[in-house]
Amino acid sequence: MAPLFQSAILLALLVASSTCGTMAIGVFQVRRKFPIMGDGCKGSDIGTLQTHDRNRHHRRLVAAELSLGGLGGISTSSTGLYYTEIGIGTPAMQYYVQVDTGSNAFWVNCIPCKQCPRKSDILRKLTLYDPRSSVSSKAVKCDDMFCTSPDRDVRPECNISLLCPYIATYADGGSTIGVFVTDLVHYNQLSGNGLTQSTNTSVTFGCGLQQSGSLNTSEAAVDGIIGFANSNNTMLSQLAAAGKTKKIFSHCLDSRNGGGIFAIGEVVEPKVKTTPLVQNNWILYLVNLKMIDVDGTTLQLPANIFETTETKGTFIDSGTTLAYLPEIVYRELTLAVFAKHPDITLHDTDNFECFNFLHRIEDRTEKLKEFSASVDDRFPKITFQFENDLALDVYPHDYLLEYEDKQYCFGFQDAAKQDDGHQDMFLLGDMVISNKLVVYDMEKKVIGWTEYNCSSSIKIKDEKTGATYTVQADNISSGQRIQWQMPLVLLLVTKVSNYLLS
Numbered sequence: 367m368a369p370l371f372q373s374a375i376l377l378a379l380l381v382a383s384s385t386c387g388t389m390a391i392g393v394f395q396v397r398r399k400f401p402i403m404g405d406g407c408k409g410s411d412i413g414t415l416q417t418h419d420r421n422r423h424h425r426r427l428v429a430a431e432l433s434l435g436g437l438g439g440i441s442t443s444s445t446g447l448y449y450t451e452i453g454i455g456t457p458a459m460q461y462y463v464q465v466d467t468g469s470n471a472f473w474v475n476c477i478p479c480k481q482c483p484r485k486s487d488i489l490r491k492l493t494l495y496d497p498r499s500s501v502s503s504k505a506v507k508c509d510d511m512f513c514t515s516p517d518r519d520v521r522p523e524c525n526i527s528l529l530c531p532y533i534a535t536y537a538d539g540g541s542t543i544g545v546f547v548t549d550l551v552h553y554n555q556l557s558g559n560g561l562t563q564s565t566n567t568s569v570t571f572g573c574g575l576q577q578s579g580s581l582n583t584s585e586a587a588v589d590g591i592i593g594f595a596n597s598n599n600t601m602l603s604q605l606a607a608a609g610k611t612k613k614i615f616s617h618c619l620d621s622r623n624g625g626g627i628f629a630i631g632e633v634v635e636p637k638v639k640t641t642p643l644v645q646n647n648w649i650l651y652l653v654n655l656k657m658i659d660v661d662g663t664t665l666q667l668p669a670n671i672f673e674t675t676e677t678k679g680t681f682i683d684s685g686t687t688l689a690y691l692p693e694i695v696y697r698e699l700t701l702a703v704f705a706k707h708p709d710i711t712l713h714d715t716d717n718f719e720c721f722n723f724l725h726r727i728e729d730r731t732e733k734l735k736e737f738s739a740s741v742d743d744r745f746p747k748i749t750f751q752f753e754n755d756l757a758l759d760v761y762p763h764d765y766l767l768e769y770e771d772k773q774y775c776f777g778f779q780d781a782a783k784q785d786d787g788h789q790d791m792f793l794l795g796d797m798v799i800s801n802k803l804v805v806y807d808m809e810k811k812v813i814g815w816t817e818y819n820c821s822s823s824i825k826i827k828d829e830k831t832g833a834t835y836t837v838q839a840d841n842i843s844s845g846q847r848i849q850w851q852m853p854l855v856l857l858l859v860t861k862v863s864n865y866l867l868s
Contacts, residue, residue: 391556391611391826392565392630393837396448396465396619447685447796448619449588450628453552453564455500461493461589465628467617467806468685470597470649471534473572474590476544480576486587493589497547497573506530506546512570513546532572542581544574551601556631556826556835567610569601594628595649596808602630612829613808617684618820621764621800626820627837634834635825638805640814641756644674648681651806651813654753655680655792658695660702661746667695678790680752682813684804686795689765693782693789700776703746703765717783718767718775741766741774750794756814760798 448465454474461474475482477496486492497503506512506529513530524530529545548570555565574590593600594615606613616633619626644652655672658665671692672680678692691699700719704710712719745762752758765777777797782789803818818824823838 391828391835392553393556393562393826394450394452394465394553394628395625396450396617396628397625447687448626448628450592452592453566454495455497455549456502457500458550458552458566459493459495459499461495462489463590463592464588465592465594466685467594468650468683469591469593470595470599471572471591471593472569472601473532473542473544473574475577476573476575479574481582482574482577483582483584483587485584487584488586489588492587495573495589497549500549502568503547503549506548506570512548541576541578542572542574543576544572546570547573556828556837559836560823560838561835562837567605567608569604571601594806596643596651596806597649605630614806616803616805616824618803618818618824619684619796619800620820621796626800627824629824629826629837631826632807632829633803633805633824634827636803636816636818638803638814638816639754639756640805640807640810640812641752641754643808643811643813644679645811646674646679647676648679650681650683652679652681653813655750656753657751658699659749659751660699662749663702665695665698665702667698671695680792681794682799682804683793683795684799686793688777688779688795688797689760690779690781690784690788690791690793690795692792693780695792696778696780696782699748699778703748703776706746707744712776715769715773715775718769718777720769720773720775722773750798758794758798758802758815759817764797764800 449462450465451460451462453460463472463474474495475492477494477498479494482494483492497505507526508514508524508528508530509526510530513524531543531545534542548568550566551569551571552564552566554562557563572590594602597603602611602613602615605611611630612632614632615628615630617626617628641653644654646652652674654674657672658667671694674680700712704712710721712721714720741762745766747762748760748765750758750760766774767777769775781791781793799815801817801820802815803820803824804813804815806813821838823836825834825836827834
């Protein structure tokens with residue numbers, strides 16, 4: 367009886383320590399997994415960016431959702447750009463998870479996982495989640511509501527007496543197999559202006575028991591994935607269904623420092639203009655692109671190039687590094703961007719179109735610095751115009767990537783050369799949406815953005831109290847706050863238990 371009694375006290379203390387009287391205004395400080403190109407970042411392997419995107423697109427662009435209750439596909443990506451720290455369980459353990467708008471899944475590697483990565487080239491350590499070590503963990507069975515909900519793909523293989531399983535398979539041969547569990551997830555929540563404190567909520571997520579292919583390598587490995595895709599299976603959807611938050615989130619990703627913020631809740635400042643989300647079977651965020659301008663002049667393109675069908679459209683994806691355009695659009699855009707520079711000769715470098723200034727200048731170091739500082743004066747601004755007159759401006763310092771101190775490369779890519787079956791799609795990634803506050807509002811079915819300094823603060827509304835709180839990425843407490851709090855709770859539990867049992 368003693369262990370059960372102690373568990374009950376621990377759970378009660380955790381509930382008491384959670385933020386009361388507010389909606390879930392969750393904030394996640396994120397870090398970038400891959401090198402930043404441009405803005406003076408040198409020596410990076412630009413080929414890595416294309417490889418990352420190619421693998422990601424093979425895995426992600428499928429029109430299915432997370433399959434429950436048996437074998438089935440999963441429309442997630444195991445390759446994203448940003449990761450954050452969260453806590454899971456009682457007592458809370460820390461995990462690094464990929465934060466991804468192109469994934470509808472939430473899963474972590476679990477004990478006793480077969481072929482899970484044991485080390486990472488971007489993290490000091492990886493941690494396997496052990497449901498048996500968490501007193502708040504609960505198994506999800508095939509007859510549980512989560513597994514039998516009408517909007518989930520229940521299959522005959524899920525016997526009523528068994529645990530609710532999942533399997534994810536990817537085009538590159540990678541896969542993850544596991545079962546669903548429910549446990550407390552700990553994260554930072556706004557509690558005042560510039561203040562955060564740890565809170566927790568019960569969430570159902572995948573417990574990965576076997577990984578294969580690209581998912582068991584140490585390259586950019588993290589402990590799992592938390593998806594923010596346009597789907598009914600995400601953590602955000604679970605919070606919204608429980609009445610704990612609205613189905614709204616935002617991010618501001620800093621291209622200069624390689625980090626940023628993901629926030630759950632309604633942003634009230636700065637104001638953001640929006641465009642409608644196109645309802646579709648994809649889990650990515652699909653919008654209606656109307657035209658493309660280069661320095662105010664509209665590109666002359668076929669009228670049907672911007673149409674949205676089952677095989678083409680315009681997608682916003684924070685987990686893609688670059689931006690991919692249909693071949694004819696890429697060709698016309700390249701001509702327009704370099705029209706005023708007939709002396710520039712483009713050459714291929716790792717499948718990028720690049721140009722070199724060093725052969726034309728005497729004082730190479732000083733002239734290169736001068737060029738870098740004035741790149742926005744020498745090349746045109748590119749503007750993507752969306753439905754509802756929403757503009758997305760992309761500046762030369764965004765799309766011209768400095769490479770190895772000697773050349774610049776054109777960041778836009780020809781989708782036809784990617785060999786992933788999506789040559790007619792516009793895929794706008796981190797290169798064009800960084801340094802902007804991007805808001806995803808599934809309540810109103812819109813997405814919007816505004817140019818913003820991602821190191822400054824934003825204001826988020828508490829729907830329950832009506833209060834607004836400011837937060838900025840630099841001031842978010844790291845997941846270590848959760849780690850520091852737990853020993854105090856455990857110490858108190860031990861003292862109370864010893865006192866009552868003595």
